[in-house]
Amino acid sequence: MDLKEKLVSSFLAFENNVDVDNPVHDIRTAAIKNFEAKGFPSKKEEAWKYTSLNSLQKIDFSIFPKMESNLEFKDVKKYFLNEIDTYKIVFVDGVYSSFLSETTHEGVDVCLMSSALNKPTYKAVIDVYFNKIACKDDSLTSLNTAFSKEGAYIYIPKNKIPKKPIEIIHFATGSEAAALLQPRNLIIAEENAELQIIERHQSLTTNEVLTNAVTEIYAAKNAIVDYYKIQNDAHSSSLIDNTYIDQKDASHVKVHTFSFGGKLTRNNLNFYQNGERIESTMKGVTIIEGKQLVDHHTLVHHIEPNCESHQDYKGIYDENATGVFNGKIIVEKLAQKTNAFQQNNNILVSDKASINTKPQLEIFADDVKCSHGCTIGQLDKDALFYLQSRGIPKKEARALLMYAFANNVLESVRIPELKTRINKIIANKLGVNLGFDL
């Protein structure tokens, strides 16, 4: 039985486990129908031209997570941003771990999707926001919607700012030979609210893990949302991340994606600007090697006038790694005075690495400033020589240059401890000690 059939036939069992009278029942049923009709995307589809899911579909993933596994905090401490105090929403094999988490209901809601879906207090919010911005046509998003049950639920009311950043961490313990996880997050920032989120998926074994995550983010008027995705998973894990962001007037949303690990990582990052004077920022650093594949698909839909979007993605590819970047900017007829910028720079370190990039513009308004730039190149030989001539070994010199290459993406990280952490990961990844504290 292939994975698609298995998923479709498991749906009934899944529905019986959760509450069938729940209002999201209809949403789930419609979603599984769409997934059944569409199936997994194939390479024939334009959006999946360079990324194949075939090998993943051959793996016999177990769909329902077992009960909570025992994880000691000291074993997983290093995956948290432990230098500072944070709220934590932690899942182990898809199941919420109250022991590792720190949630809150004081003024703001930092809690669980399962309680939001089931408790009547949240019904009004769920009715308005759940599965509203997520694409109902996309097969993988539908798959997640059909099995949506658990994840992070964050609600920041008007004029509130949570006391500390929020970490969302998903651990996979490998209690199954191969596990499919489908977390579903809903994040709402009301007017003038502000929040920072750090998200991480971490497998603790070499067993296969496939995560198909969907996150919906709603930023109301003047809201500020900073979202950091750390993708430094084990090489046996794959991640398909679907993030949908709805922005209203004058809101600022920044998404940083740091892709260093994982076997296959696909990021579908979609911004919809439903208001004026909106700013959307997408930044990414990708450093991969081996047979890793990282695929960034971004979409910015400029619907109303006077908005801005900035995209800056840097990639360094070594060994047999493959990078994909597809940045799509749509400017609607009404969206005059739009400023949309997109930049994608890549370095191929090895001859076996490859990069496929497609910066795409679709523009229907005339009074706009839109540009995209894309480069593929190598490290500057003169700069390398300069550093070597000053006694810096070649390896360190290269690392230094690569660090510099990726640096301007890091500059906009607003949590200093996180910035240090990412720098350490980069230094580690490049196999050097840069000799100074970043």
Next chain:
Amino acid sequence: MAYTEEELKKELETKEYEYGFYTDIESDTFPNGLNEEIVVAISKKKEEPEWMTEWRLEAFRIWKEMEEPEWANVTYDKPDFQAISYYSAPNKKPKYDSLDEVDPELLDTFKRLGISLDEQKKLAGVAVDIVMDSVSVATTFKKTLGEKGIIFCSISEAIREYPELVRKHLGTVVPQKDNFYAALNSAVFSDGSFCYIPKGVRCPMELSTYFRINQAGTGQFERTLVVADEGSYVSYLEGCTAPSRDENQLHAAVVELIALDDAEIKYSTVQNWFPGNKEGKGGVFNFVTKRGICEKNAKISWTQVETGSAVTWKYPSCILKGDNSIGEFYSIAVTNNFQQADTGTKMIHLGKNTRSTIISKGISAGKSQNSYRGLVQVGSRATNARNFSQCDSLLMGNECGAHTFPYIEAKNSTAQIEHEATTSKIGEDQIFYCNQRGIDTEKAIALIVNGFSKEVLNKLPMEFAVEAQKLLEISLEGSVG
């Protein structure tokens, strides 16, 4: 009095297709429809050898299995391939010795198009191989070219006279099964041009073919094959205009360029097929496959000015097979009213130290859609490949669209690829600056558009640059946003 944008827009919209007229020349036309018999009949009509008939039939069988591509960013009513007549030739086919003997009506047509044969012969030094409804009826300057050993004739003549040359190269760059329209063309092409430049010869003049669609309901399926032997050079011009007509006309040409070691081919196109009227009715469907292959140290340069056609689907490409070879693509695509253009290029880097440059300028006005679609591919053995791409779009008015779909695929760590794209409109400050210096708005726009397109216009041969500039003005003057 100030010339307002509204007035300019109106003027442009009401601007009728200036070259829209119809020449009444008796034609020898095949019944509508396409089957193996028609393919054989076309081949017979052209007195082709058996291998050619077989080649066509093979293409036809491949075509039957294929589906019309839908990935391009254009929408149109698909042509009914069984409602098209696949062959039509002017039935007076005398071999002229001088221009005086040419059908006066035909000469008049060219005159109205501003293509005076004798004038060109005298002034521009252009040898013209005129394709009028698929059959070449006049070739000039053959003698001068003959002395250098250059072959420049219609492809049907080449198939008869130089079968080994044609057989060796035909379909090597664009194989029959390449795509839907290339397969169709391979099966039914009626005529086209063939050009062969011998080793080490520098072609002394610009070679030029004028195409015209003339017969109602006749699809045009030209086939052009240009072979530049080692160390040779040729500059080839192609330009076209078509009479206005209500039903859509299909144009599916194939152009193959072969540049052997150290050779250089410069291929320039000015395309001005009938774009349809301002309601978007009628107009030519231009589905063209153009591709060139470069051997060692060879260079192929495509320059195109696309102002016509209701739907354009065209990607002149370079396969940079040999080491140190160079590919260039310079394009201006102008769309107005309901025109749709999906055009761009493919640069396939296979050899070492290969270089390519892409400069694409898209100008869209009215309710048109203008897309750039390009591919830059660097193979794993193409060390030190270098590419620079620049795609600029200019939008006039808020009902048109500009789109960019650049595909970049690199598999070699020494590749250096740069891609830049911008979209903008004509700035009010720019116009104000010109106005302030006594240049009226209309002229200012012409000036700005000219400046915007200059990088490409500069690449056109002298003789063509004038016509291209004229076309730009006709297509755009006044359409301001």
